Amino acid sequence: MDGITANQGSIPILRKALDAAALRQKVAASNLANIQTPGYKPQAVKFEELLSGMQTTPSLPLNSSKKGHIAGETGGSRASKIPGPRVVADSEPLELERQIIELQKSTLHYQALSQFVAGHYRSLIDAIGPIR
Secondary structure, three states: OOOOOOOOOOHHHHHHHHHHHHHHHHHHHHHHHOOOOOOOOOEEEEOHHHHHHHHOOOOOEOOOOOOOOOOOEOOHHHHOOOOOOEEEEOOOOOOHHHHHHHHHHHHHHHHHHHHHHHHHHHHHHHHHOOOO
């Protein structure tokens, strides 16, 4: 997801959300693989909590170099500061059913995000029109 659209709009957030969903699948699979390992500490992925913390952070104002410039807020500076997903110790006990549900949930979440990103790029292609 590089290029002109990678630093605009929701694409950086979607990229991090896809990373979080993929990491959740790996963590849930690891938890399932170690379900009978004595002393194993289950793990979880934090992403939404970090992202929601960003929403309360105010944007930086734009600096104008000329008197007639329009004042506004930055759009690109926040995109570069989007937190990535983190693996943390899970406070819940390691239960087979919960790990299977987490794995299924992260799979569905990843598929939905993938379809949304694909639709976004299809709409860009449609807007550009046929290439001759």
